[in-house]
Amino acid sequence: MGYTLCVLGCGTMGIAVLSGVVDSLDIPSRLSNNHHPEKWESHTPGTLTPIAASPGDNTIPSRFIACVKRETSAIKLKSSFASMGGMAQTIEVLASQNVQAVQESDVVLLCCKPQVAHSILSEPGMKEALDGKLLISILAGVTISQLSGWVLPSTKVIRAMPNTPCKIREGMTVVSTIPSSPSEQSDNALILKIFSSIGRCRFLDEKHFDACTALSGSGPAFACIFLEAMADGGVMMGLPRAEALELASQTLQGAARMVLQAGQHPAQIRDAVTTPGGCTIAGLLALEDGKVRSTIARCIQVATERASELGQPKK
Ligand SMILES: NC(=O)C1=CN([C@@H]2O[C@H](COP(=O)(O)OP(=O)(O)OC[C@H]3O[C@@H](n4cnc5c(N)ncnc54)[C@H](OP(=O)(O)O)[C@@H]3O)[C@@H](O)[C@H]2O)C=CC1
Numbered sequence: 001m002g003y004t005l006c007v008l009g010c011g012t013m014g015i016a017v018l019s020g021v022v023d024s025l026d027i028p029s030r031l032s033n034n035h036h037p038e039k040w041e042s043h044t045p046g047t048l049t050p051i052a053a054s055p056g057d058n059t060i061p062s063r064f065i066a067c068v069k070r071e072t073s074a075i076k077l078k079s080s081f082a083s084m085g086g087m088a089q090t091i092e093v094l095a096s097q098n099v100q101a102v103q104e105s106d107v108v109l110l111c112c113k114p115q116v117a118h119s120i121l122s123e124p125g126m127k128e129a130l131d132g133k134l135l136i137s138i139l140a141g142v143t144i145s146q147l148s149g150w151v152l153p154s155t156k157v158i159r160a161m162p163n164t165p166c167k168i169r170e171g172m173t174v175v176s177t178i179p180s181s182p183s184e185q186s187d188n189a190l191i192l193k194i195f196s197s198i199g200r201c202r203f204l205d206e207k208h209f210d211a212c213t214a215l216s217g218s219g220p221a222f223a224c225i226f227l228e229a230m231a232d233g234g235v236m237m238g239l240p241r242a243e244a245l246e247l248a249s250q251t252l253q254g255a256a257r258m259v260l261q262a263g264q265h266p267a268q269i270r271d272a273v274t275t276p277g278g279c280t281i282a283g284l285l286a287l288e289d290g291k292v293r294s295t296i297a298r299c300i301q302v303a304t305e306r307a308s309e310l311g312q313p314k315k
């Protein structure tokens, strides 16, 4: 028998993570495209390992509970999991029954908004329900030290920063590093199983979490601005909208895979495309005139600064 995984606050991100995990239990091999030897594989333990549905493996979740606040959200969530089919249909959805859900769970994924975490963890009986359990928080800005202060010392608190592509098992998740005593090693294995089944997963020290929140947590939004702008340019030049979007999306995916899978440096990819006196250098100079590099880098800087303020008392 596997363990019970509870998602406390199952909105956009809770749904993304849960959908990805149940999908990986239904179709463990969908990530086969990602199994090629990769540049970072050697120092990215557990990267891209689908959950193997072997009976009796207690590092694999076998029961899922999704918690929301409002009954209306619960109704929508139930129907959305039902329409996904497969294991998603087995997800139990509860409204305003957080303590009961945590009592029945082994691992708790905290996915609420940063500002409601304290009130959820302070519900009567919650501390006791979390006693000795693993609490994984995906909250932006809320530190391990804050979270640890809201639970009993026996609750193991970990931070993870996933992103929305976890829903299609193309996520990027950063997990806070933990010292590796034997029990912590088994927690590491369990956490890796969850997040490497829905994309890439790597451990990094908590001090980097605000930057990771900005770069990979918020990153899909930033990437989509670039993607839309490329498509708009195509539309301006007469391409139909749907085709422009397809060309832009596949081109960004292809370039990113050349970095991740073929291990090429972005500058190498750029230089190979840039024919002397050709059209690419004309486009690149227009981008540089618009200060695109410093604009994008500053975007990550300000998003990091803002992430550090989330879940903190107002000054
Ligand atoms: N969105 C993103 O791309 C990313 C977000 N994050 C982090 O993930 C967290 C969640 O973000 P997101 O998914 O966008 O937020 P959503 O608003 O989509 O989801 C929040 C969920 O919390 C539920 N909730 C609120 N109050 C309670 C309560 N008292 N008890 C139980 N459930 C409750 C809501 O239920 P109801 O609908 O009933 O109100 C809702 O389902 C945030 O902390 C954010 O920092 C991290 C990485 C990426």
Ligand SMILES: O=C(O)[C@@H]1CCC=N1
Pocket: 140, 213, 214, 217, 218, 310
């Ligand atoms: O915008 C936010 O605050 C959250 C955290 C990362 C992505 N979305």
